[in-house]
Amino acid sequence: MDPATGVISPGGIGFDINCGMRLCLTTLTEAEVRPRIRELVDELFNAIPTGVGCTGFVRSSRSRFRQVIESGSRWCLQNG
Numbered sequence: 001m002d003p004a005t006g007v008i009s010p011g012g013i014g015f016d017i018n019c020g021m022r023l024c025l026t027t028l029t030e031a032e033v034r035p036r037i038r039e040l041v042d043e044l045f046n047a048i049p050t051g052v053g054c055t056g057f058v059r060s061s062r063s064r065f066r067q068v069i070e071s072g073s074r075w076c077l078q079n080g
Contacts, residue, residue, distance in 0.1 A: 008023065011065060060068065068075045 071078075
């Protein structure tokens, strides 16, 4: 955050609704990152779930889906 040059914040695009935006602090400089930006973006895309697409890695029946909806994160923890 720099008053002269601005601030980077995901707040304006809905990070609070889990749209896949993340903000993290790093000591890397732009000069260090710029030469490998495409590699960095590809790795972030692979590592961070973004909701892109219509399938996921959890398969579910209707009854199991109901359990997930009723239990929320507790179901996730109990089922790995």
